[in-house]
């Protein structure tokens with residue numbers, strides 16, 4: 207089915223970040239319950255998380271330049287609101303989770319090593335209570351991101367398999383947009 | 388496939404046809420699959436597996452919860468000073484701390500128990516933890532003990548040893564039968580304990596030498612990697628503790644002696660790197676390396692200031708053994724990642740708890756240079 211589509215850069219960013227975020231959620235939840243894999247997983251977790259923080263800024267800028275296509279005209283208002291609200295929440299969490307990760311390591315005064323000698327500066331003064339609070343927030347927000355991601359995935363599959371309204375294709379179709387065969 | 392038109396439009400496919408039911412089913416399966424994979428990765432489906440959380444829970448079960456204190460090595464004191472590198476370490480490691488020059492150090496002396504108010508006892512493991520802070524970042528943290536080898540080779544051994552050596556609630560003493568069973572199942576611990584017991588303890592913190600025990604890898608400027616172990620070797624002459632201290636001693640005598648020693652002048656240690664040869668065990672901290680390995684004296688640690696644990700000093704540092712600069716890397720020793728993981732849980736818990744003052748309260752430091760008269764009013 208052909209319909210309006212997301213610009214190619216938007217689709218590229220969406221799928222790249224979908225893979226990265228999903229990987230991060232699994233790495234995060236895996237490393238905190240693994241003694242043997244903790245260290246190497248955490249050493250991927252930090253740079254990959256910071257890359258997501260950079261990319262989400264790029265993605266928001268791109269969204270201003272290349273706005274998303276409109277949702278189908280016959281989509282009921284509650285579904286539209288849900289779609290928009292979930293996207294706002296996803297953007298909020300894509301920013302908040304890595305930012306909290308950076309901030310909590312800053313408050314713990316732990317070196318934020320990305321790779322080799324490449325280190326990020328702290329963004330908060332040392333305060334272990336603040337660390338403990340942010341560490342909890344990192345978990346809660348990451349689990350919220352996973353929950354909203356599951357809803358988003360369910361919605362995307364419903365668009366593809368049940369509603370069949372072209373929304374799936376607008377993000378997922380590798381082929382031409384409206385009017386092309 | 389053609390869509391069966393529903394009376395309410397495509398967003399309310401009622402009554403649902405087979406295509407819609409199949410779509411709903413497929414969606415449900417995918418969601419359940421992803422959620423299940425997440426739960427599996429998080430260990431929810433394998434409650435028997437040993438995790439960092441369970442290790443720290445066991446510390447708490449054995450020692451009780453002492454809010455704000457480390458779950459192990461709970462009783463300690465903060466020290467500061469400098470590490471003066473002589474440049475010889477730079478042949479093995481490109482880490483900034485080994486370039487000639489000196490870097491500030493924040494350290495902590497402690498005894499290896501999880502109870503912060505227990506009286507000092509002469510046969511406890513003493514430890515020295517250090518954070519080296521070169522100007523350009525690249526911090527290095529290490530925690531060392533005054534024993535020649537570690538009693539266990541992995542986290543599973545550690546977890547089991549904790550249970551085997553814990554006091555029996557009935558007798559108040561460890562159950563010898565459980566220890567015997569443990570040692571039968573862990574001959575490496577039996578061998579390591581024999582080495583640990585064969586070496587006398589020193590009279591205090593100042594004349595003990597502290598060993599990193601785990602192997603690491605030094606990486607030089609050309610990328611060449613060398614297996615190493617390291618030690619801080621006291622310049623104060625070793626004096627063996629004989630006989631074991633009488634029960635009536637000052638409950639904080641180890642720490643009080645340390646403070647008195649620092650009052651008399653700075654403490655010095657040589658930083659000695661032992662260079663491993665191919666075949667030397669790097670993955671098992673219960674095994675000593677053969678005698679006669681090359682040793683490189685890479686510099687001198689000077690500690691000249693002592694203070695009680697408090698906000699922003701050593702109290703608030705997680706001496707995670709895998710906070711390493713470029714030029715020092717982990718070996719294949721499984722204890723390293725396990726320690727890093729467990730220390731993080733211990734640190735996170737104590738960070739969020741209200742803090743109680745430490746049992747160890749050195750008198751406030753007197754200004755080193757100025758010749759101020761003693762006030763006499765100090766507690």
Ligand code: HEM
Nearest residue numbers: 220224227228274293296297355359362373374376377378
């Ligand atoms: C963690 C992973 C994901 C995140 C954070 C995410 C985020 C987003 C966001 C914010 C949008 C709104 C468009 C935009 O502004 O970029 C969007 C659209 C979309 N996503 Fe995802 N997504 C993720 C994974 C997925 C997956 C796995 C699928 C499909 C299986 C999917 C399918 C879609 C579709 C079809 C749209 C278009 C919806 C529309 O037309 O507004 N997404 N996604």
Ligand code: HEM
Nearest residue numbers: 230231234235238252255256258303304307308345348731
């Ligand atoms: C989109 C980005 C990120 C996601 C999805 C994510 C996800 C997670 C998850 C799921 C956990 C496990 C939480 C728990 O169960 O307790 C975690 C832990 C952690 N994350 Fe992130 N994270 C992200 C970014 C970051 C960043 C940028 C940093 C730091 C620079 C970071 C540092 C950490 C640390 C230090 C831990 C805890 C390790 C421990 O407690 O031992 N994360 N993260």
Ligand code: HEM
Nearest residue numbers: 457459460495514516530531542545599600706730733734
């Ligand atoms: C799997 C094995 C081990 C476990 C589970 C373990 C556990 C712990 C815990 C929970 C702490 C308190 C951390 C904090 O809250 O900051 C600690 C501290 C410490 N550990 Fe271990 N440890 C292990 C192996 C070792 C080894 C092999 C060494 C020796 C080199 C060692 C030396 C130390 C030292 C020196 C400290 C005190 C650090 C300080 O003063 O802050 N540990 N350990």
